[in-house]
Amino acid sequence: MANAKSSKRRPAVAIGNHALDLDIFSSSNGFSRLPFIQPHLAVFSQPVLNDFAALGQNVHGQVRRYIQQLFSRDTLWPELLKDNLELQDRCLLPLQEVENHLPMHIGDYTDFYAGRNHAYNVGALFRGPENALQPNYTHLPVGYHGRASSVVISGTPIRRPCGQILHDPAANPKKPSLTACKKLDIELELGAFVCKASKMGDPVSIGNAKESLFGVVLLNDWSARDIQAWEYVPLGPFTAKNFGTTISPWIVLTDALEPFLVQSMENSTELLPYLQEKQKNNVYNIELEVDLINSSGVSTTVTRTTSRNLLFSFPQMLTHHSIAGCPIQIGDLLGSGTISGAEDGSQGSLLEQCANGKTKIRLNGGEERIFLEDGDTVTITGVAGSMDVDMVGFGECTGTVLPAHEL
Amino acid sequence: MANAKSSKRRPAVAIGNHALDLDIFSSSNGFSRLPFIQPHLAVFSQPVLNDFAALGQNVHGQVRRYIQQLFSRDTLWPELLKDNLELQDRCLLPLQEVENHLPMHIGDYTDFYAGRNHAYNVGALFRGPENALQPNYTHLPVGYHGRASSVVISGTPIRRPCGQILHDPAANPKKPSLTACKKLDIELELGAFVCKASKMGDPVSIGNAKESLFGVVLLNDWSARDIQAWEYVPLGPFTAKNFGTTISPWIVLTDALEPFLVQSMENSTELLPYLQEKQKNNVYNIELEVDLINSSGVSTTVTRTTSRNLLFSFPQMLTHHSIAGCPIQIGDLLGSGTISGAEDGSQGSLLEQCANGKTKIRLNGGEERIFLEDGDTVTITGVAGSMDVDMVGFGECTGTVLPAHEL
Ligand SMILES: [Ca+2]
Ligand SMILES: [Ca+2]
Ligand SMILES: [Mg+2]
Ligand SMILES: [Mg+2]
Ligand code: NI
Numbered sequence: 001m002a003n004a005k006s007s008k009r010r011p012a013v014a015i016g017n018h019a020l021d022l023d024i025f026s027s028s029n030g031f032s033r034l035p036f037i038q039p040h041l042a043v044f045s046q047p048v049l050n051d052f053a054a055l056g057q058n059v060h061g062q063v064r065r066y067i068q069q070l071f072s073r074d075t076l077w078p079e080l081l082k083d084n085l086e087l088q089d090r091c092l093l094p095l096q097e098v099e100n101h102l103p104m105h106i107g108d109y110t111d112f113y114a115g116r117n118h119a120y121n122v123g124a125l126f127r128g129p130e131n132a133l134q135p136n137y138t139h140l141p142v143g144y145h146g147r148a149s150s151v152v153i154s155g156t157p158i159r160r161p162c163g164q165i166l167h168d169p170a171a172n173p174k175k176p177s178l179t180a181c182k183k184l185d186i187e188l189e190l191g192a193f194v195c196k197a198s199k200m201g202d203p204v205s206i207g208n209a210k211e212s213l214f215g216v217v218l219l220n221d222w223s224a225r226d227i228q229a230w231e232y233v234p235l236g237p238f239t240a241k242n243f244g245t246t247i248s249p250w251i252v253l254t255d256a257l258e259p260f261l262v263q264s265m266e267n268s269t270e271l272l273p274y275l276q277e278k279q280k281n282n283v284y285n286i287e288l289e290v291d292l293i294n295s296s297g298v299s300t301t302v303t304r305t306t307s308r309n310l311l312f313s314f315p316q317m318l319t320h321h322s323i324a325g326c327p328i329q330i331g332d333l334l335g336s337g338t339i340s341g342a343e344d345g346s347q348g349s350l351l352e353q354c355a356n357g358k359t360k361i362r363l364n365g366g367e368e369r370i371f372l373e374d375g376d377t378v379t380i381t382g383v384a385g386s387m388d389v390d391m392v393g394f395g396e397c398t399g400t401v402l403p404a405h406e407l
Numbered sequence: 408m409a410n411a412k413s414s415k416r417r418p419a420v421a422i423g424n425h426a427l428d429l430d431i432f433s434s435s436n437g438f439s440r441l442p443f444i445q446p447h448l449a450v451f452s453q454p455v456l457n458d459f460a461a462l463g464q465n466v467h468g469q470v471r472r473y474i475q476q477l478f479s480r481d482t483l484w485p486e487l488l489k490d491n492l493e494l495q496d497r498c499l500l501p502l503q504e505v506e507n508h509l510p511m512h513i514g515d516y517t518d519f520y521a522g523r524n525h526a527y528n529v530g531a532l533f534r535g536p537e538n539a540l541q542p543n544y545t546h547l548p549v550g551y552h553g554r555a556s557s558v559v560i561s562g563t564p565i566r567r568p569c570g571q572i573l574h575d576p577a578a579n580p581k582k583p584s585l586t587a588c589k590k591l592d593i594e595l596e597l598g599a600f601v602c603k604a605s606k607m608g609d610p611v612s613i614g615n616a617k618e619s620l621f622g623v624v625l626l627n628d629w630s631a632r633d634i635q636a637w638e639y640v641p642l643g644p645f646t647a648k649n650f651g652t653t654i655s656p657w658i659v660l661t662d663a664l665e666p667f668l669v670q671s672m673e674n675s676t677e678l679l680p681y682l683q684e685k686q687k688n689n690v691y692n693i694e695l696e697v698d699l700i701n702s703s704g705v706s707t708t709v710t711r712t713t714s715r716n717l718l719f720s721f722p723q724m725l726t727h728h729s730i731a732g733c734p735i736q737i738g739d740l741l742g743s744g745t746i747s748g749a750e751d752g753s754q755g756s757l758l759e760q761c762a763n764g765k766t767k768i769r770l771n772g773g774e775e776r777i778f779l780e781d782g783d784t785v786t787i788t789g790v791a792g793s794m795d796v797d798m799v800g801f802g803e804c805t806g807t808v809l810p811a812h813e814l
Binding site: 135136142148164200201203230243244273321324325328329332402 | 554557584645734
């Protein structure tokens with residue numbers, strides 16, 4: 001993050017309504033009671049968290065618990081922060097005065113398709129319910145390489161894309177035109193950042209995959225359905241997906257999410273051993289919500305679901321990703337695939353909610369939507385746990401649709 | 408590159424059998440007769456060429472001509488290098504003593520599919536000649552996002568990948584197994600590096616695309632056909648392609664390739680205006696050769712063709728890539744797609760040459776091949792022009808297949 005006082009990009013931790021500026025905190029001896037981190041304090045003055053991630057999950061957990069301890073009512077070291085108003089003034093910044101930046105340098109971004117209900121719903125729309133899931137779907141986490149340069153931080157406006165669109169699929173010969181996208185959609189996803197590299201040729205075993213994951217963000221994989229329909233055969237989505245992917249700014253450490261692990265969706269296919277996890281609880285139970293706010297500011301919750309609606313876990317995705325030898329790097333981002341529940345109002349894309357245009361969503365205030373309109377803002381929020389136990393909140397993942405450029 | 412004397416990664420120019428060490432040359436006043444480059448000399452001591460690329464094509468051309476001038480028999484400034492044996496000794500390194508590294512930091516890598524003969528041949532193998540090309544194929548340069556972390560420099564060994572393979576496609580239910588790839592293949596391609604960034608939401612117009620291209624390398628897109636066949640529906644190739652992509656080490660500036668531009672393959676489809684180039688000559692006429700050297704060292708030329716066998720040019724690929732708003736970065740790498748001629752022995756993949764296993768290639772010395780065996784070395788070479796005019800040679804793009812890990 002950065003702020004008005006200093007445009008230097010530096011790491012921070014969100015605590016309640018404040019950001020703890022780790023650069024200032026660390027250089028003001030904030031970590032003096034955590035001896036083993038002393039040789040590594042430089043990680044807290046980097047513009048991105050890659051070097052901190054590289055220290056490993058054990059360190060992430062200890063740093064997290066150390067900061068929790070400093071903020072607890074009966075902290076052992078009140079002199080460090082609780083009773084040090086001068087330091088508090090310098091290192092605790094009101095969240096609304098903070099400008100967020102991408103928290104990691106993302107070497108590569110890969111988007112999976114592990115939301116089984118989404119894959120089923122979309123498959124059923126285009127191929128009917130019998131052939132909804134492709135034969136490989138339950139055997140491996142289907143995924144494709146995404147565009148790292150197009151991953152942007154929450155709040156970045158999204159320009160409605162233009163592209164080749166086939167308006168009359170029945171015409172012969174087929175005549176696409178260059179048009180502004182008319183089927184601009186969202187995809188509700190989680191993203192996971194990698195904290196451990198692997199060498200080319202050496203797959204990450206399923207036993208080692210979990211410790212390779214740094215933390216989780218909310219992710220909106222903006223999608224142009226009409227561009228996608230024409231371009232994606234045979235090599236997959238391309239310009240329909242590379243115009244912007246939004247993530248929430250605060251990475252929630254996997255360490256903090258451990259209490260919220262639950263079983264993934266049931267898979268009738270017995271997985272090959274390389275994908276079998278010892279731990280039954282392998283996906284997060286994060287309550288997710290998608291709000292659509294129209295240009296007049298009227299907000300409607302269009303989706304309520306949970307991230308347990310995944311057929312594969314992030315460790316399984318990472319292991320499969322590297323099974324042929326793909327080198328994994330610290331800062332790589334994995335998208336989960338669209339998360340949809342089975343009921344109405346729980347689907348993570350408008351394509352599903354409106355059955356590709358057959359039905360409409362009624363918004364509060366009377367407007368209707370099939371796909372997104374210019375000026376619409378989409379905000380994803382996520383919470384794990386409830387008020388009475390340790391609740392973990394995610395930062396907002398939001399973006400507003402700008403009108404397409406004139407053609 | 409780097410060498411035994413100094414492991415510092417630094418840029419160089421290949422001239423005959425030598426590498427001109429630009430770090431030493433520049434810091435020894437080698438560029439003193441090129442005044443406008445003086446404020447930018449730091450680009451020559453970087454480990455990668457991204458900062459040099461950022462200076463723009465005009466600068467690339469002037470630096471290239473300046474160095475040519477210094478190496479010409481009647482150079483204007485013999486004192487700088489020709490008569491300066493001490494500097495020659497320090498900055499001219501025998502090529503065989505030089506260790507090559509990736510010449511650019513590659514933010515994103517995208518692989519296109521613009522080799523029409525290849526697309527036709529592969530389509531005909533799997534769908535018959537009538538449906539060989541998909542309806543979108545002639546309208547846009549089909550492409551997919553590749554894996555930047557898996558791009559490696561010539562000489563890097565390639566471990567035979569393992570992955571999910573469906574050995575009996577007719578079985579019901581389908582039962583893949585985790586197996587070492589049995590259909591390890593090559594793809595003969597050109598790669599182009601980008602030297603100009605674009606902002607998210609602002610496409611690169613076709614008129615500006617050409618000046619966004621820094622230079623060209625040879626590229627081998629190693630491919631696991633059996634893994635690809637099972638995984639690629641519906642989101643495209645993934646682990647079948649992300650275990651290694653080899654490029655030649657010396658980037659040939661687009662400036663140097665300008666004389667070798669020729670017309671691309673004829674396209675019966677009239678392109679949408681956003682893809683129409685003013686210049687008729689838009690693809691390079693580079694003579695390409697693929698040699699397969701078996702583990703006994705016996706070499707066979709398996710492919711002879713030319714890079715004019717492309718339906719779309721690099722400027723068209725770049726423009727299409729960004730049409731929906733994808734941000735382009737300096738150092739991005741575009742693969743052309745597999746380059747195949749129409750005749751026997753001109754196809755850029757073994758899949759085509761052996762009709763997916765129906766025929767065999769006879770190697771010199773009596774061995775046969777369908778796909779690659781462990782210990783095989785594949786070397787791509789490329790030359791533009793002939794001996795009597797300015798010939799431009801590419802660096803070798805080579806890699807040896809290591810046996811798969813035990814499962
Ligand atoms: Ca997605
Ligand atoms: Ca390829
Ligand atoms: Mg996206
Ligand atoms: Mg490859
Ligand atoms: Ni990078």
